[in-house]
Amino acid sequence: MTDIQPLLERLKRLESEQAIRACMNRYMLLCDQLDAHTPLDELAGLFTRQAVWEGKGAKYAKSFGGYRGREAIRDMFARYTEPPAHFALNVHFLTSELIRVDGAQAEGSWVMLQTSTFASGASHLNAARLAVRFAEEDGQWRMAHFQTENLFSRPVTAWHSEAELPVPGR
Numbered sequence: 001m002t003d004i005q006p007l008l009e010r011l012k013r014l015e016s017e018q019a020i021r022a023c024m025n026r027y028m029l030l031c032d033q034l035d036a037h038t039p040l041d042e043l044a045g046l047f048t049r050q051a052v053w054e055g056k057g058a059k060y061a062k063s064f065g066g067y068r069g070r071e072a073i074r075d076m077f078a079r080y081t082e083p084p085a086h087f088a089l090n091v092h093f094l095t096s097e098l099i100r101v102d103g104a105q106a107e108g109s110w111v112m113l114q115t116s117t118f119a120s121g122a123s124h125l126n127a128a129r130l131a132v133r134f135a136e137e138d139g140q141w142r143m144a145h146f147q148t149e150n151l152f153s154r155p156v157t158a159w160h161s162e163a164e165l166p167v168p169g170r
Helices: 005-032 040-044 057-064 070-081
Strands: 047-056 066-068 087-102 105-118 123-137 140-156
Touching: 005 040, 005 087, 005 105, 005 123, 005 140, 040 070, 047 057, 047 070, 047 123, 057 140, 066 070, 105 140
Parallel strands: 047 140
Antiparallel strands: 047 066, 087 105, 105 123, 123 140
């Protein structure tokens, strides 16, 4: 009879990776929709009770600082939702994903591109490297330590235009 333990361990690792991916996806989706209707408790619930959220490197450490604990992280995001919401448009793109699971702990890294237009009308393009530690807490994978470090950042003109799209044959 074949020992199925290696297969069960592999299945658990793959399921954990998928749960971590879903956690990051939900986080980015909620960050894309930061306004007075954002479910801040759900957003904060993506983090462990003692989580750390921090900007790394000279630019992001100065701009964002750091926050310790789920409530402090929730309060930080709440500032972005107060009317008028900080973002008029906010879209995050993740790439270069790497997730490593080791039991009830995991590490993930991504490169993030963020396109934003602020309530002021100004627009910005940012790229950052994300390094995130995850932990299983209450049966769910959550972020335990979220770090974002700027790769480049620049103002741009508006993202959205009403101009027709150039489509062949039209």
